Amino acid sequence: MEGRRIQGDALGVVAVAGEMLTPFGYGTQACWRGLMEGRTAVSKIERFDTSAFQSENAATVEGLKYHGTDSLVIQMLSRLFAEADAVIPRDALLIAATTKGEIDLLEKKLLAGQRDFNGYGQGLFLQRVASVAGVKDKGMLVSAACSSASAAVARGAAMIRAGRTDCVLVVACDSVTEFVFSGFSSLMALDRVSARPFDADRSGLSLGEAAAWLLLMSKDRALHEGRNVLGEVLGSGMSDDANHMTGPSRSSEGLILALTKAISSAGLSAADIGFISAHGTGTLYNDEMEMRAFRVVFENARPVYSVKGAIGHTMGTAGLIEILIALRALKEKQVPPTVGLQRPDADAEEWVSTAGRELPGRVPAIVTNAGFGGVNAAVVLY
């Protein structure tokens, strides 16, 4: 789309802080280390009976109480923001990204035969997120299936570029619950043991849970406040396959459109992109669709990796985890291995690796996500 990018340095959007809680524990550092060491956090679920399902495994965060007083996501966010160290300004606009939010609270009510849903709902969820995050704004929710977090980052960046605000806090969270696990099992989407993204013998995804936050600011404000900049959100692109509710487009048309828009909006060409953080769920169709899209858009191979073999598919949180890891990769000038990969699919051979790889320098990166309903999102970082 010609001329769609508003140029101008003052309208630049930068990420100035962020953190995550994943099945590897608290912190981007813990997750990065787990990835670089090639470890997986996927293990047997103790939280509920899995005997009726395709798999008994997922990647869960230690120490959470299931069906306790607080939802799993609020427990994770409380732990996360307790360490936030006053870096988040009170006037930040809040965007929360999730697919199922506090669904375990609804589970608890339905299991008890309750028909009164007081104490549960999106409005209450937003209130709780705003409270633990310590922001005044009452917040908005963005939900785009497993592209929720990327869509939220894209929305927040757009708000800053449009001059609506100069600071956005994106918070993402999702949890492994019987509700979600049973659903993915019903769709035959789970690997029996552990996800193997882009592997020739892959057979499904592993679910995971996580919470994360990312603070976006206008370049002007970040400079004025002397903020450390993790990276810049150069551009983004979103699309829908408009093809099937659960199966990705066989032509990869939707993701190709999202990638093309994102790269164009960043003022770059495809050749400029140094590495790709893929959605890489480990399902036959998603990984095939993504690799086809990458081959069409990028022509020549470049490093591609997925984190989902390590921490599982964290659903609405995935995009934010992957953006934070990509920002870390930019800083370290290296990309992690694709955990779970043993023998790359023929289409992915020159792109993915079982080992970490050095980068030639700081290069633009693109993070891709896809989800049910055919949603696609791509975010360009530098």
Added chain:
Amino acid sequence: MICCGIGYINRNSGWKLILSRSGGSLSDAAAFEALGRGGIFSYPFKNFARLDAASKMVCYAVALALKDAGESYAAETKRDIALIGTNAEGSLSSDITYFNDYLDGGRKLSRGNLFLYTLPSSPLGEAAIHFGLQGPLYYTMSAESSVADMFESASDLLLEEAPAVLAVANNENEAACFMFKGDGSREGTVASEDSAMIAAIREKVDLMDIAETFLLINEDGRTVK
């Protein structure tokens, strides 16, 4: 941005093409369901009966908005039109349906055809497939003014990402879909005219009231900017 079509439907009373000032009545629930089989869509909607209630409501509203805007569509002819939506309860009704069905099955059998509607964005996904909408798609909801904030999202999408946006708001009984296009005149950042329009909407909660606000603006001879 310009509002070029508004579709409204109420399951208890009828449907309207707001800017075209036309519509029809619905006598009962059966008539509401029957709309899907005749007239409202340009061509048969595959498996419409299997959609959940929210998806049917959203798809009806989108069809009406496109008709009001004079826009033809075809599933095979995909267009870069964004589709965003809001409501108050997310996918709560479908969540309850799915999980109760799972519990009734002794926690041994979960149904994928029910699970896939347990995302607030699923109704939008169904609409995207039928109407060939390949642009950005997401669900949004705000603590304070969901519809107005959705219109702000539409404005920003037009500025940066899509030539047209369909924005749908629905509840259990009604839905309204607004089709927006960029007016191509902006070069800067916030379009103050859009802000004025959105501010006027922000005070309203009734969908029909919001829809009729656009009608008043158009009748003044001004575009909705």
